Amino acid sequence: MIARLRTYPTHVIIWVAAVFVVVPFLYGLLGGFKSSSQLSGNPLGLPSPWVTENYTDVIGSGVFWRQLLNSLFIAVTTTVLVVGLSAMAAFAFARFAFRGREFLFTLFAIGLMFPFAVAILPLFVLLRTFGLLDNPLGVILPQAAFGLPLTVIILRTFFRSIPKEVEEAAVIDGCSPFGFFWRVLLPIARPALATVSVLAIVASWNNFFLPLVVLNDPNLWTLPLGVQEFRGQYMSDIARILAYVMVSMVPALAFYAVAERQLISGLTAGATKG
Template identity: 45%
Template structure:
């Protein structure tokens, strides 16, 4: 029973991905006739056209710059905040944590209008920072929750020994806490990377120049006024999800280790 249920869940995830990948090898007529079937003739023309064009690599570069920058900023800022909440007791810390967690109660789309006015006010339209900074801010609450739980489980004796040797909070953070927190940092980084990589709404609002488009916006070039090139869209999606899959493949063991260690006490 368990195997059948897990197989069903796996099929729900794998079949759409497989149909997307196979759709890039089909013509528009064959795609309409048999969207989930195997191509009768494997045509690599669409993939070759996309890979040999400069637009695809430009969209990929823009997405990588934005996503990796969001990961670095989120991990750095959230780890510092979580370390303070986990190791230092000060007046109002619980209220400040609760205030930060309020951000997890509201979907990102609800803030898009005031966010647009603030980005415009700071002159960040058509600027990658107009995407990186809001994504970092909206990822902070979730990242702080995971990191704080992990930091609280670090042995207190380790800090006491470092303090006796003259190591303060800042030195302990960079010399001991961060090196010991590789699993949870990789977990947070992966979630932030995938979320930023797939973000469509914020780049749509912030970016107007095509040279700055990320890959979700780049798909729009295959949507015309009278026809939609679905085979090219599916091929484009297949190529652009590869970086996220590769990133997740290399970090999955750290993700599992970070989540499991952060979920139990002791």
């Protein structure tokens, strides 16, 4: 009985957090099946009748699919850059002893405390100088740079948890340092790589501020910017805007659902060793 009482606060916190997540989601989902008059007259009730045209119009829109492909291209390219560069940097920090190693690693850690908004003005000037405005690379490269600190920290922790004996056995078998990294370490580190990949993709998918500053051409806009355009096009049709928002969430939610197990195992891997 005492043990159950001790778990009650945890259960209460979980239920409260679930309510704050589920209620807005359900409101948006059901609101997309309503008309604007239903939303104003009965915002919390079930749709009556159900208006499916809001969702079908969004799915049938060529603009939506173009923005979806733009978001997908930017997110995947950013993730490949972040994970590839971070894996090599984390390998060097974890498996090699060299002068200044801890200082350089501390610089990466300090990057976690550097607000993105503070850098937006010099970043805009830099991108304009290199001609990267209205270019997907103008979004991809800064996202990759700001994603490096957390990714390096997570991968370094995982790489350091792998026993030295594994590396020594690989060297005896004729592996070079890069061969050990490519053929042995990366396959073992799949859970950690999946974790940082999910974090990078979701962060890129939800990024609004940087694409807003860099991309002025509507043909290059991502889904978060598309919501803004959709809001301007259908200013009084809040139900259709809700449908657009819900449909734009589906790819990220589906990816997270598929990678959830790898995400959890990657975050906990190496937690007992450092």
